[in-house]
Amino acid sequence: MSFVVAIDGPAGTGKGTITKLIAQELGLVNIDTGAMYRCITLKGIRQGINCLERKEELIQIAKDINIYIENHNGNQQTFLEGEDVTTEIRSKEVSDFVSQLSSIPEIREIVVNLSRNIAEGKDVIMEGRDITTVVFPNAQVKIYLDADIEERAKRRFKENQEKGIEGSYEQVLENVKMRDYNDIHKPVGALKVAEDAVVVDTTKMTIEEVKEKVKEVILERRK
Numbered sequence: 001m002s003f004v005v006a007i008d009g010p011a012g013t014g015k016g017t018i019t020k021l022i023a024q025e026l027g028l029v030n031i032d033t034g035a036m037y038r039c040i041t042l043k044g045i046r047q048g049i050n051c052l053e054r055k056e057e058l059i060q061i062a063k064d065i066n067i068y069i070e071n072h073n074g075n076q077q078t079f080l081e082g083e084d085v086t087t088e089i090r091s092k093e094v095s096d097f098v099s100q101l102s103s104i105p106e107i108r109e110i111v112v113n114l115s116r117n118i119a120e121g122k123d124v125i126m127e128g129r130d131i132t133t134v135v136f137p138n139a140q141v142k143i144y145l146d147a148d149i150e151e152r153a154k155r156r157f158k159e160n161q162e163k164g165i166e167g168s169y170e171q172v173l174e175n176v177k178m179r180d181y182n183d184i185h186k187p188v189g190a191l192k193v194a195e196d197a198v199v200v201d202t203t204k205m206t207i208e209e210v211k212e213k214v215k216e217v218i219l220e221r222r223k
C-alpha cells in the first residue's frame with residue numbers, strides 16, 4: 001500500500017517549500033495540486049476566458065486539458081499540453097483568478113481525480129486545500145499548516161521578488177486576503193482543518209523548524 005502525507009493550509013504558509021524539502025529528505029514524490037488549478041486558469045486566460053460568467057467554457061477546458069507533472073528530486077515541473085509552464089502558472093494574472101476558478105465544483109472533481117491518479121501506487125507528499133479532507137481523507141499523515149495573514153503575505157511577496165514576479169506588498173496582501181476568503185467559502189472542497197490533522201502554526205517558526213516538526217510527525221506514523 002502506498003504511503004500518503006497530506007498537507008493543507010492557506011496561501012503563504014510555506015507548504016510548497018516544506019513539501020519539497022521533505023520529499024527530498026524522505027524520498028517521497030512531491031505533488032502540488034494548486035499547480036493543476038493554475039494550469040486550467042492559464043489555459044482559460046490564454047483563450048481570453050477569465051470570469052466565472054463563462055463557467056461552462058472553463059469546465060470544458062478542464063475536461064480536455066492535458067496536465068503532466070514531473071518530479072526531479074522533490075522539484076515539481078508542470079507541463080500544460082507538453083509545454084513547461086512551471087514559472088508562468090505563478091504569474092499575477094493567474095494568481096488573481098485561480099481561487100475563483102477553483103471554486104467551480106465540476107473543476108474540483110476533475111482535479112481531485114487527477115490528483116488521485118497521479119499518486120496511485122506511489123509514496124507521496126501532496127499539498128493543497130482539500131487533500132486531508134477530500135482527496136485523501138484516509139491519508140496516513142495529515143498536517144494543517146497555518147500562519148498569521150501579514151506573515152504569509154510577507155513570505156509570498158519575498159518569494160515573488162526572488163522569482164521576478166511583479167507587484168507590491170499591498171497587492172500581495174490583498175490577493176492573499178481574497179484567496180483566503182474564496183478558499184474558506186467554497187461550496188465544495190472548502191479549506192478547513194480535518195478533525196485528525198496535526199495543526200502547525202508557522203508564524204514564528206523558521207523553515208527548518210517547520211520541516212523538522214512535520215518530519216517528526218511523518219516518521220512517527222511511518223514506524
Ligand code: DC
Binds near residue numbers: 011035127129131
Ligand atoms: O497552493 P496555490 O496557491 O498554488 O493554489 C492555487 C489556488 O488553487 C488557490 O487559490 C486555492 C486553489 N486550490 C484548491 O482550491 N485546492 C487545492 N487542493 C489546491 C489549490
